[in-house]
Amino acid sequence: MFYGIRSIFVGIFMAACVSLPAAALQPATGKVVLSIAGNVGEKNSATAALFDMEMLQKLPQHSFTTLTPWDKQPIKFTGPFLRDVLAAVKASGTTIKAMALNDYQTSIPADDAQKFDVILAYKMNDADIPVRTKGPLFIVYPYDTKSELRSTVYYERSAWQLKSMTIE
Amino acid sequence: MAGRTNNRRYLLWLAVGTATMALAMASLLVFELAQKRAIERSSAIGSDSLTALTFQFEREFLRLRQVLSEAVAKGDASDMGALAMRNDIFQSRLTLLLESPSVAVLKSREEYRKGVLDLRPMVAELDQALGAKFINRRALADVLAELNRLGADVQALTQAANSEEARLLEQQADVMGQQNRLIVWLTLAQLALLMIASASLVVRQRRQEAERLALEQLTDDLREAQFRAEAASRGKSQFLANMSHELRTPFNGLMGMLGLLQDTQITHLQAEYVQTAQDSAGHLLTLLNDILDMSALETGKLALKPTAAHLPRLLGEVHALMSPLAKSKGLDFHMQLPAAQLPRVSVDETRLKQILFNLISNAIKFTAVGQVRLTLSQRVLDAHTVELVFAIQDTGIGIDSQAQSRLFQRFYQVEDSSTRRFGGTGLGLEISQSIAQLMHGAITVDSMVGQGSTFTATLQLPVVAEAELPRAAALAPVPASASSSADDSGALQGMRVLVVEDHPINQKLVGLLLARMGCQIDFCENGQLALESVQLHAFNLILMDVNMPIMDGLTATRLIRALPGAVAQTPIVVVTADVMNEARDNALLAGADDFISKPVNVDQLRAIVQRYAAGVVLAEA
Numbered sequence: 117m118f119y120g121i122r123s124i125f126v127g128i129f130m131a132a133c134v135s136l137p138a139a140a141l142q143p144a145t146g147k148v149v150l151s152i153a154g155n156v157g158e159k160n161s162a163t164a165a166l167f168d169m170e171m172l173q174k175l176p177q178h179s180f181t182t183l184t185p186w187d188k189q190p191i192k193f194t195g196p197f198l199r200d201v202l203a204a205v206k207a208s209g210t211t212i213k214a215m216a217l218n219d220y221q222t223s224i225p226a227d228d229a230q231k232f233d234v235i236l237a238y239k240m241n242d243a244d245i246p247v248r249t250k251g252p253l254f255i256v257y258p259y260d261t262k263s264e265l266r267s268t269v270y271y272e273r274s275a276w277q278l279k280s281m282t283i284e
Numbered sequence: 285m286a287g288r289t290n291n292r293r294y295l296l297w298l299a300v301g302t303a304t305m306a307l308a309m310a311s312l313l314v315f316e317l318a319q320k321r322a323i324e325r326s327s328a329i330g331s332d333s334l335t336a337l338t339f340q341f342e343r344e345f346l347r348l349r350q351v352l353s354e355a356v357a358k359g360d361a362s363d364m365g366a367l368a369m370r371n372d373i374f375q376s377r378l379t380l381l382l383e384s385p386s387v388a389v390l391k392s393r394e395e396y397r398k399g400v401l402d403l404r405p406m407v408a409e410l411d412q413a414l415g416a417k418f419i420n421r422r423a424l425a426d427v428l429a430e431l432n433r434l435g436a437d438v439q440a441l442t443q444a445a446n447s448e449e450a451r452l453l454e455q456q457a458d459v460m461g462q463q464n465r466l467i468v469w470l471t472l473a474q475l476a477l478l479m480i481a482s483a484s485l486v487v488r489q490r491r492q493e494a495e496r497l498a499l500e501q502l503t504d505d506l507r508e509a510q511f512r513a514e515a516a517s518r519g520k521s522q523f524l525a526n527m528s529h530e531l532r533t534p535f536n537g538l539m540g541m542l543g544l545l546q547d548t549q550i551t552h553l554q555a556e557y558v559q560t561a562q563d564s565a566g567h568l569l570t571l572l573n574d575i576l577d578m579s580a581l582e583t584g585k586l587a588l589k590p591t592a593a594h595l596p597r598l599l600g601e602v603h604a605l606m607s608p609l610a611k612s613k614g615l616d617f618h619m620q621l622p623a624a625q626l627p628r629v630s631v632d633e634t635r636l637k638q639i640l641f642n643l644i645s646n647a648i649k650f651t652a653v654g655q656v657r658l659t660l661s662q663r664v665l666d667a668h669t670v671e672l673v674f675a676i677q678d679t680g681i682g683i684d685s686q687a688q689s690r691l692f693q694r695f696y697q698v699e700d701s702s703t704r705r706f707g708g709t710g711l712g713l714e715i716s717q718s719i720a721q722l723m724h725g726a727i728t729v730d731s732m733v734g735q736g737s738t739f740t741a742t743l744q745l746p747v748v749a750e751a752e753l754p755r756a757a758a759l760a761p762v763p764a765s766a767s768s769s770a771d772d773s774g775a776l777q778g779m780r781v782l783v784v785e786d787h788p789i790n791q792k793l794v795g796l797l798l799a800r801m802g803c804q805i806d807f808c809e810n811g812q813l814a815l816e817s818v819q820l821h822a823f824n825l826i827l828m829d830v831n832m833p834i835m836d837g838l839t840a841t842r843l844i845r846a847l848p849g850a851v852a853q854t855p856i857v858v859v860t861a862d863v864m865n866e867a868r869d870n871a872l873l874a875g876a877d878d879f880i881s882k883p884v885n886v887d888q889l890r891a892i893v894q895r896y897a898a899g900v901v902l903a904e905a
Contacts, residue, residue: 185385185386186380186383186384187383188383188385217369217373218340218343218344218373218377220340246372247369247372247373247376248372248375248376248379249376249379250376277373277376
């Protein structure tokens with residue numbers, strides 16, 4: 117929980133500085149890092165909602181530190197909540213199909229985003245995540261907060277090198 | 285003792301059994317915990333399976349090789365972006381293989397060194413080639429050649445990971461199997477222990493039940509034995525009472541005949557013989573009475589019959605009876621009465637006399653020379669009670685203190701040797717003591733060997749108020765002056781008496797006595813005959829025995845009383861050898877006018893006949 121207070125402060129600060137996401141999704145100006153297709157209410161392209169890094173950084177930001185099965189040390193992850201990202205595109209559906217750069221696919225129940233503080237991380241230990249590590253985007257659950265999260269089910273849902281999502 | 289050892293052994297076994305069970309359970313718990321931890325660990329570390337990691341690695345390796353091969357073939361800079369992306373993804377996979385904790389088991393294998401570690405120079409070469417400003421096709425071609433060479437090693441790595449994973453799984457299965465076997469054995473052991481424990485519990489329970497039953501049986505046996513012993517004791521008392529009763533009937537004849545014999549014309553020597561015979565009979569009667577009293581006391585049937593007693597007269601009678609005995613032994617016997625006037629007291633005279641006779645005759649018996657003295661003192665306790673102290677002092681052999689303590693016990697006589705010398709039942713003192721206790725008193729002894737003894741009877745008796753006296757006087761027995769037989773015969777002449785008696789000797793005795801009084805006598809052998817007889821003739825008196833064949837005396841009395849007419853009023857006197865208190869009560873209850881006990885005494889019989897003869901005269905007048 118030691119990250120919790122800070123993340124809330126950060127969240128409030130961000131919310132205060134940046135006016136809440138405008139009704140219409142702005143078109144991506146920088147390099148597209150994430151595309152969300154399927155049942156989304158807001159699109160800024162013909163088929164999908166496209167995000168560049170700047171757009172993600174404009175959403176309320178959160179951080180937490182947790183141990184993962186892929187590293188021996190605890191790592192601090194930073195990024196917007198997945199639910200905020202989904203809200204920004206007015207996603208409606210029960211399942212999120214996440215797809216990674218290496219063609220890895222996984223299904224995430226939409227509920228997970230509401231039940232847990234799942235982060236769409238773009239920073240690890242305050243540094244950008246290169247593709248060589250697990251970047252540029254990484255779906256991270258707060259594994260340390262609940263024992264049920266420390267299981268293969270959630271480890272499999274934690275997609276790294278995230279490229280796109282489809283809401284079904 | 286054996287039971288206690290058994291119990292201790294049982295507790296020991298219980299403790300050992302419990303400890304073993306606890307140990308087995310603890311072991312099970314430890315195993316289960318170990319298994320749980322192992323499972324947790326495998327889920328934490330093995331979340332990324334080894335095969336998945338190597339498979340993904342090989343896949344990215346092949347994709348990189350393909351993109352590179354295309355780039356080398358085309359020599360086009362436009363593909364460089366895609367190549368760089370593939371390179372990055374490949375390297376992320378490589379990093380995982382280098383750093384992921386899941387890979388630890390693989391690191392010791394040759395395939396890991398060839399398939400992962402030996403790749404690093406090639407990767408560095410590719411990074412360098414891609415980082416250059418201009419595309420160096422030659423360098424890329426070298427890397428491609430290297431990638432082609434390494435293809436077999438990367439595939440071998442996947443194979444190795446696969447076999448390693450299989451081995452791990454097998455190992456885990458082995459461990460699990462082993463633990464499972466252990467758990468099964470432990471559970472079986474527990475089960476066996478439980479069976480043994482419950483079996484031993486059952487055995488113990490059975491044994492305890494058997495012991496309890498045995499104990500119950502023993503208790504029953506003991507109770508039965510006690511009951512039988514009590515019954516035997518009661519039987520003995522009853523036998524004694526019956527025997528004394530039976531003895532009295534022939535004894536009655538013996539005494540009566542001796543009395544009659546004495547009044548006949550006999551020589552001086554013959555008179556002396558008869559006297560001796562009478563003395564012996566008298567002694568025998570005393571013994572018989574002792575036994576009867578004893579059984580009455582034992583069965584609680586002895587009750588006192590207090591009357592207003594005139595103490596000086598009573599003591600006079602005692603003196604008159606005891607002085608000849610003392611004189612015959614050459615002893616002085618005198619009495620000392622208190623100066624103050626003695627009050628009338630309510631007491632059973634016969635029983636009081638019995639006590640005094642016993643104590644005085646004992647004193648005379650055990651004194652060879654000197655004197656026997658009876659001293660009476662009184663102490664008024666309150667208006668209704670006086671305490672009388674009869675002290676009988678002798679100058680006899682005395683009693684040592686050890687013997688004193690046992691003096692009042694049954695059958696006890698001062699010395700074994702003295703039993704022979706002095707005779708007696710040994711019941712006298714106990715009876716006297718018991719009677720004294722019934723009179724709210726006690727008998728104590730004070731004695732020194734060679735100096736003589738003092739027996740003291742202390743009795744607390746109720747004082748009779750003067751107002752009650754006249755009535756008491758009226759009930760007084762017929763004066764003793766009636767003993768001169770010569771005058772009576774006229775007075776009783778013509779009196780008709782029916783004697784109902786089955787025993788021929790008694791019939792004869794009573795018949796002789798009554799004939800001498802001048803009575804007219806009829807005999808019946810049982811109650812039935814008597815009942816018929818009274819309806820044929822009028823009698824002035826009926827003497828009725830109790831125990832008879834066909835119809836007993838009490839039934840006959842009841843039936844006569846129930847007859848119509850004047851015959852029902854015929855005076856009936858019950859004569860019986862049964863001297864228990866209830867015998868008198870039963871007689872009076874049946875309707876008898878009076879009661880006399882066997883052996884029939886001449887004076888007693890005369891007094892009775894005279895009483896009812898007087899009634900006849902009164903009725904005629």
